[in-house]
Amino acid sequence: MHFYTTTGMPIFETIDPAKLFVDPAYQRDIGERGLRQIRRVVEGFDWAKFKPPICAYADHDGATVLKVLDGQHTAIAAASNPYITEIPVMIVEADDTASQAKAFIGQNTQNLAVTNLQLHQAAIAAADEDALTLELTCAAANVKLLRTPNSYTGDGSRQTIAVKQIESLIARRGRIVARRILEVIADAERGPITATQIKAAEMLLTDREYADQIDPADLTSAIVDLLYTAEEEAKFYVISHKVTLWKALGVVWFRKCKKRRGAALRVA
Known part of the structure; x- marks a missing residue:
């Protein structure tokens, strides 16, 4: 061979x-x-x-x-x-630079000391299409993807390091729906956008069990109203119902939302 x-x-x-x-x-x-x-x-x-x-x-x-x-x-x-x-x-x-960035990715993909943020920045330098799409999606949602952890400014609103979760969200739902989901969380302006929040919002806005009953703007209002108590309530829900934290957070948000019929976020 x-x-x-x-x-x-x-x-x-x-x-x-x-x-x-x-x-x-x-x-x-x-x-x-x-x-x-x-x-x-x-x-x-x-x-x-x-x-x-x-x-x-x-x-x-x-x-x-x-x-x-x-x-x-x-x-x-x-x-x-x-x-x-x-x-x-x-x-x-x-x-x-593009070839060098690709070589960096190849050398470090299996290196646990290199973060997903670092690999994403290398992919941007290599003009990777998926990485550029992710950047454009965040920019369209007025969300800043940080280059390094712990580099939030102010209270961290509209900022995130959840690069892998956003990447997966785009792969599952497409860029337009991913942007809308990020906007719902970002518009609440209640601190850094986490992977847990993204998965919870995706569940509520795309799963018919929830999406037909709530409007995206109402979900933003619910996040604002709950402030930081939502995560605490979700932790108790995890223990009592044996579910993942993101599902529990979604349930807590959903309970606070106004209920409407036919309000689902249409997936393109």
């Missing part, structure tokens, strides 16, 4: 780690946790534990640089160590 690839075999070179380039277009912010990791690597550097960063040559501001596709913490730790002047790196073919 023969396997064909579109790129050549990687090469290995020794490079001054201070000369490596980390592209913010798809690489993650270091953060305090990352800084602690880098300090541990610097203080306890051991070649037996060293994993060569994966890099690619690229143009940046008219100059040729060696971009780090995977292993930025290792590269930064090596550059921060005064006793390390060269490190081995693996160099692959990835000519442009």
Whole structure:
């Protein structure tokens, strides 16, 4: 059996780690946790534990640089160590930012240390159609998808990190319905939009058991009226009825809604 690839075999070179380039277009912010990791690597550097960063040559501001596709913490730790002047790196073919971002996704899809938000930003840089659709859907609903966790501003209203839940919502319901569901939650302006809230709103606005009885605007009003007590009530409902939290939250919201006939959100 023969396997064909579109790129050549990687090469290995020794490079001054201070000369490596980390592209913010798809690489993650270091953060305090990352800084602690880098300090541990610097203080306890051991070649037996060293994993060569994966890099690619690229143009940046008219100059040729060696971009780090995977292993930025290792590269930064090596550059921060005064006793390390060269490190081995693996160099692959990835000519442009989109190709490099795709390589980053490929290297990190199974890496639990890389968050869904980071992979989404890499997919945006790679011009992935689904990622761009997700961004457009959030923008149409006046919802801001944050780049990193814990980066909410103000009370977090109209902001979210629930990238995987929104991605799944679009896949199930389409972009238009997904936008309407996000709008219902966002218009309540009662803090960050969570995956639990999205699934609860989807159930109420698309399941005929509920959707025929409520209007989307009334659901927004119910969320506003309940404020933060809804989640607390939902937790008790989970215990008493043995259901998931998102279903329980949906039931709590539904009980507060005005009931109407024929008010279902039509799924396109």
